[in-house]
Each structure stands twice: as C-alpha cells, then as structure tokens.
Amino acid sequence: MPLANTLTSVPVTVDQEKCIADKGCTVCVDVCPLDVLAINAEAGTAYMKYDECWYCMPCEADCPTGAVNVSIPYLLR
C-alpha cells in the first residue's frame, strides 16, 4: 500500500526573529510532552514537525525569548 503526503496546518508557530536555536537553545523541544517540535538545523530555528498537539503550552511558557505561540488546533478551534 503506497503512502501519500497529506499536509496539515499546525497550531504552534515559532517567531524566526526571536528564536535562538542557532545559539544552542532546544528548550521547547525538550519540554514538549508529545515530542512534536524539532529544530531545523539549516534555518537555526524550532518548528512544529508533527500535528499532534495537546495545546498544553509548556513550549510557550518555557521559551526564553517568547518566540513560541500556541493556538488551538484548527479542528477544535
């Protein structure tokens, strides 16, 4: 059974200007209970890699620069 790529709009955004992942920060990735955030090494910023979010907000609360914004996932907004 072949696989397809189905895109979804994710609820968590990271402000590229504020994110300091290029300086070694991984706080949001570390704290997320669902492990759905990751660092894009090329861009040097964090991003939401999987649309599996509990909108619980540790990522936003613990980010040292205020770069993360959690909104309610579209299906339940």
Next chain:
Amino acid sequence: MTTISKEDSILEADVLVIGGGTAGPMAAVKAKEANPNLRVVLLEKANVKRSGAISMGMDGLNNAVIPGHATPEQYVKEITIANDGIVNQKTVMAYARGSYDMIKLLDSWGVKFEKDETGDYNVKKVHHLGTYVLPMPEGHHMKKILYRQLKRHRVQVINRYMATRLLTGSNGQVAGAFLLNPRTAETAVIRAKTVILCTGAAGRLGLPSSGYLFGTYENPTNAGDGYAMAYHAGAELSGLECYQINPLIKDYNGPACAYVTGPMGGYTANSKGERFIECDYWSGQMMLEFYRELEGGKGPVFLKMDHLAEETISEIETILHSNERPSRGRFHERRHTNYRDKMVEMHISEIGFCSGHSASGVWVDENARTTVPGLYGAGDMAAVPHNYMLGAFVYGQIAGEDAAAYCADNAMPELDAAQVNQERERVLAPLKRSDGITPYQMEYKIRRMVNDYLQPPKVTRKMEIARERFAEVREDMQYLCASDPHELMRAMETHFILDCAEMAAAASLYRTESRWGLYHYRVDYPETDNDTWFTHVQTIKGEDTMPACFKRPIDPYIVELDEEEKDSYSKLRINNFVQQ
C-alpha cells in the same frame, strides 16, 4: 541458549519507576528515602520537567481529607457510595489516611494551597456529602517542585525513552522492561528487581468529537501503556467496564471547571440556565443526568457563570486561564465566549480508562502491589477509585516504600533472552516496512470504532461487532509501518490502544447489568443487579491471548454505610425529576 543481542544496552536498577508525571516522581523519591543505597531509575517517555497530567500545574486538590473538615472514614464512605459500592475499601482507606500527611509534605516542599486568615486550609464542598476540595490558585509550580526533589534525592532520570513491554522472570515475577527511544529508535533493556508503573490513564481510547486524535481530555502521551504492559505481564486489571467519561468544554475538551467555579457560585445548567443536578462532583450518576439533559429538549448543557459579580469572574478567569489548561482563555476568545455574558457550552468526553477519575485500573492492594510479584502500580492506572492527583502522590509513596522493602528480600531476577529478542523484533518491525498502514490511520480507525460501538449507552450486539472489527485491525498489525522513530513510538502506542479497546469490550460485555450511571449503562440490561454483580470484574490475558474476565468478591467493608446514604448519588437530579 539464546543470548541477548548486543544491539541493546542493558541497565540495572533495584527500583524502576516507569512514568515521571505525578505518582512516578513521588515513588522514586520515597524509594530513595527509604533506602538511599538503592539504584532507583525514573523512566519517562517525555521529559520529567513537563510531563503528565499536571504538566502546567493543577487547579486544586479534588479529594483532600483534612482533619476538622473530613475524616478518613467519611471519605471512604463517600467514595464507596459514589462508586456504587464496588470498592476495595482498604485501598481507599490507605489513601485517606495518607492524605493529610501528603498535603503537609507538599506544603513543606513549597506547593501553595489556599488558606484562610487563620492559616487553616480553605477546603470547599463540591462532593455530594463531604468537604474535600482544596484550591491551589498558584498550582502552576507543581512540576518544578517535584523536579527539585528528584535532584535532591539523586534519582537517576532517563527522559525520552518509552517502555514497550515488561519483562518477567522464571517465576512470573517482574524482571525489568524493554525500552525504545522515540527519537533514534535505539532500544534498551532495564533489568530490575521491582517495577512501579506510573504511566497514567488510557487517554487515547475514544476519539474526541472534534476528531483530533490529540485533543483528548487526558494528556495524550498516556495511551494506556501501563494497562497494556501490565496485561501482557499477566497482571489482573479491574473495573475496566467502569469507563472514565467527563463533562468538558465542548471541542476544547478540557475541564470547565465546576470544581473551581462551583464553590464560587458557578454551576452546570441546561439551555434555559436552570440547574438540573444537585452536585457537580464527577460521578457516573452525575454523567447520566448530564447525558440525559444534553440529549433532551432542554439541552445542550452549559457552565453558568454570567450571574456572578465582576470580581468573582475575574478571579475565576485568572485561575482557569493560567494554571492547569492555560489555553482555555484562547479558546474562549476565538469563540467570543466571555464568562460575563455567555454560558460555556459543555459536552461529554471520549471514553477512557482512569482510576484517578473513575475506577478502571490495574488491580492493586493497599500496598500498591499488583498481582505480579515485584510489580507495583500508582496513579491513574492503578485501580483505586476516584484517586485524583493527591491519590497519585499517596500511592506513589506507598509503592516506593514497599518496593524498597521488597528489594531487601529478593534477588535480581534473570532476564529471559528469548523474551527480549522477541520484543525487539516486535518493536522494530514497523520501521522495516517501507509501505503499509500508518499509525495515524490505524489509531484513528480503532478509536472511531470505540466511539461507534463501545461508548455508552452500551448495546450488547454493538460491542460484539466491535470485537469483530478489532480482530480485523489486529490482523492488519502486520502492515503497520513507521517512517521515522517518532512514528514508531506512535505505532507502539497503537498496539497499546488496541489492547485497551479489546479489554474495554470484554469487561463491558461480561458485566450483564447497569451500574455507575453512564459509565456502564447497558441498554439491554438496564437494572443494577446486586445479587449477581455486587462484585469486582477482573480482566487478565487469557490462554488464547485475548482478554478473559472473572469475578473477584468484594472484601468485607471496613466502614459500614448508613442505609439512607447508600443511594444518595442516585438522587442527583433536582426535584427528583424522573426521566426515562
């Protein structure tokens, strides 16, 4: 003789605690305090800094037994009645007796509880009979405080490894666990004298009505891992037919929360703004009235606060939008729901297993021991009814201390290499398939079937059909594929979810009566039948590797109930208005 492949690194521990949410950190700290020489390992699928149900904090204690406000005996009575008599009172009593000391311990660690002018705990009445709710308006420091204690007690923490199966020794005792790293797909083995399961609820059993897999009431990291692992290790589970179903904010699927707003004057209302239940404490009976109102002409159901004074509303807002589920405020904003002028629309959650809220769990006695030697359970996954957060802490302590004592008397079990190799093969299989069915699709399908066929009102024929569908999904397991380690974690969770779905169907079919209001409302057996079913229903893995159920008699009560109180939870509807 088979030997364990070099692929797995092997670690040793005296006490292995699986799950570092609420009960887990307490269990680890208490085991270490009992004997600082023990090697205590705390394993966490996520990161102990922010994992589990209390990742952002908690709004309050739902079941504080504080001298001057309540006695352990009163509490045991209340929970016995709320759970329709099906309780092992000794386990509830062990919680109740430990409750106050645990509050004082948490207080000394820096947890802030609401106090009155005299410094006494400001306990509120939410339950039907007694007074047990202690607010924590500044409850957002919980995880930080626990983390500090883990450091202080030198507990070895392993983050971002999930346990996939328990390993057992030659006498059926626990021998350790098999682990998977969800970022690298590395596998590992921990050999242990004792294992304490603290893996939380089975939160991804039903599908939320939003259809979003992770928009669950429970922290969705908890997929029922502990239920499935205990089951495969041969442990008894109990009360699985007594589902968790909660009244929640529609679509947002988080608590509204009546425990916070109730004592301040808010209440559950119908579309006319009228109260229809006397008491907002979550019980199966309350949920049945909620369900009837929701489906009836006066539905849907709301949380009403628009009659409250401005200062009360702002206080409620501060608590509800900053503590436990802080994204609540964002949800309301987008829907233009202001507590001041609009009631909050409520709905019924998906079904789950959770003894923290209802009574479905791995069977444990008053020492937190399961039926497998050396294996303990604490928190939402251990069958101590209505145990909530404080119950997770108290049972974490009980388990940690008892496990430490067990270590002194028992040798380190040998690992069974064949078991380990077989598990590694099972775990890594989905990663080796380049196409097939994704965990996302399979999980969605199982959970949708759970909604279609298992969600109450329960119908015999529907539940039988569910079993047929689950059997077909089980056949499809051979096609389950994962494109990266993260998906592999989801694939392993899909296995847990299917195990739990099959157990839910088996236990629900077995008990041919209705009990616990909505939790086990069987349309074709609408009456409660105390002559036949005043008993626990246990589930184990049967000879045919499918769930098998049997009765376990209820131990004689240690606290007798007053005749007139017995059915007080069945009289929650206001004016005793009878509906069919």
